[in-house]
Amino acid sequence: MRGLQRRLAEFAAARDWGQYHTPKNLAAALSVEASELLEIFQWLTPEQSAGVMADPESAHRVEDEVADVLSYLLQFCEVLGVDPLAAVAAKIERNETRFPPAP
Template sequence: MKDPEPGRGLDVATLQRRLAEFAAARGWQQYHTPKNLVSALSVEASELVEIFQWLTPEQSARVMSDPETAHRVTDEVADVLAYLLQLCEVLGIDPLSALDAKIDRNERRFPAPEEP
């Protein structure tokens, strides 16, 4: 069931459930091993890189202004996120907690310079 307003009322658990249901309905769960999901994630990330590969920094900053390219970027970002969320589900990782903890570690590792 599609939400009438994209992005409204969505959360990670809901998206993970929808992805799991999608895979289950097609009998794909057996293929969703950590190794396979990481490989698929890498492929999708590479497809995203391919869009930007030969662009200048200025062109890459304007990539969303071209509707066709914006659609491709959005689709590839969605593919990357889908495989990442599925990997987290299979491994029992809470992606939001993992990211929150990583930001905490990075803040300690790379403290902001004090203002003069």
């Protein structure tokens, strides 16, 4: 994870994009990319959505949007000093307390 964050930071720095990578801008970009991922599934039935990866063109689109979402999330975390894996682990622990297993 850290290696990807470092690579993304180097990519942005080489293009002088750091000035645009504010928390607000990265959060907005993350939202846009998540919406682009959603757009792929927007009018599919549940069955069609489950099979989206069987079509090479759709699979490529999904993978590209997943990459964009993760890239912006990692950059967002880097800018704010959030450890994404620690944040997920902490959230799972809170949810295990909030939502006990079904009997």
